[in-house]
Amino acid sequence: MAQNIMPHKLTLIPGDGIGPEIIEATKKVLETTGIKFEWDMGIVGQVAQDKFGTPLPDNVLESIQKNKVALKGPVTTPIGTGFRSVNVALRQSLDLYACLRPCKTYHGVPTHFENVDIVIVRENTEDLYSGIEFARDTLGSASLAKLILETTQIKVKEDSGFSIKAISETASRRIVKFAFEYARANKRKKVSAGHKANILKFSDGIFLAVAREVAKEYPDIEFEDVVIDALCMRLARNPQQYDVIVLPNLYGDIVSDLCAGLVGGLGVAPGANMGDNIAVFEPTHGSAPKYAGQNKVNPMAMMLSAAMMLHHIGETKAADKLENAIADVITEGKNITYDLKPNHNQPAATTSEVADAVIEKLNK
Ligand code: NAD
DSSP: OOOOSSOEEEEEEOOSTTHHHHHHHHHHHHHHTTOOEEEEEOOOTHHHHHHHSSSSOHHHHHHHHHHSEEEEOOOOOOSSSSSOOHHHHHHHHTTOOEEEEEEEOOTTSOOSOSSOEEEEEEEOSSBTTSOOEEOTTSHHHHHHHHHHHHHHOOOOOTTOOEEOOBOOHHHHHHHHHHHHHHHHHTTOOEEEEEEOTTTOTTTHHHHHHHHHHHHTTOTTSEEEEEEHHHHHHHHHHOGGGOSEEEEOHHHHHHHHHHHHHHTTOGGGOOOEEEOSSOEEEOOSSOOOGGGTTSSOSOOHHHHHHHHHHHHHTTOHHHHHHHHHHHHHHHHHOSSOOGGGSSSTTSOOOOHHHHHHHHHHHHHO
């Protein structure tokens, strides 16, 4: 294996819940690939809130801006009260507008389908996730209801709350372009754009019009658009017909979990949040607090995210070797965690045993 002279400087965010244990397992595995790393540790979430008075300290953002690449464990978002999602704040502050989620079947994972290899490209910055909301019984919701009545003659119920869906041409264009560029660079054949433009004419309508326009710039790649409900039905019946799927934020969130389910669950679903110059690699799953500290959960989604990171930093050989080592461990079936067993109550390997098994394959 080629040795790097200069180490790659990267930001490492362990996160919380199961984050620190899957990051530890992944770091060990990465350090066995022969590639050298210099880690800049970033503390976020509740621990940072308690220590520094903010869940997302500036020094973490500055570290990622400087290094351009981060590997991140999941971070818990308090429900109802407390700080807003660190994960969303990171994506917004660094303008990580594209969420890339490959969903691929690995031989040995119990699934209903074989040979699925889909990449979800989710818009990350707008749509219903912009945070523009008006609680019921407030001046904001009353004013909005008044504006709606005056401009559309539609009377919304007085006890309504509002979450605003805004879709722009600018954000739609850059995400669709990202999907086509990704398809071209990774020798993918087809891009499908999911939408509900038949009903949401002025928001999804923009996304669809832009997707059709951008598709013309890529005649080498097949393009289709598909209404979101039909897309879900077709994915559940015949997922092999899909290749790259580009989606606005909310549909992207839902469809990426759907596709993770098609290929065996969150334990094998990696991801990346990418901007023009910065990329943060993290699994699709969250911090699963009920399993924290038990050395029980599957570190493979985190490791596969690390393999995506290796590709991104140009360490393609090491990336392929790591992915193959993980695939071999799954196929062998001896050192896999509970979630990859046909029955979750069967004896299963621990998080650290999975790391050891992957390391053994890498050392072969
Ligand atoms: P979750 O993904 O954390 O867990 C849901 C369930 O999936 C778990 O109970 C577990 O059964 C299973 N699971 C998840 N990861 C697994 C793994 N690696 N191996 C085996 N099984 C696994 O979703 P949640 O419970 O909805 O969220 C928990 C917290 O994580 C919340 O605070 C949420 O906001 C946060 N979250 C963070 C991120 C992120 O950091 N990017 C993403 C999603 C959710």
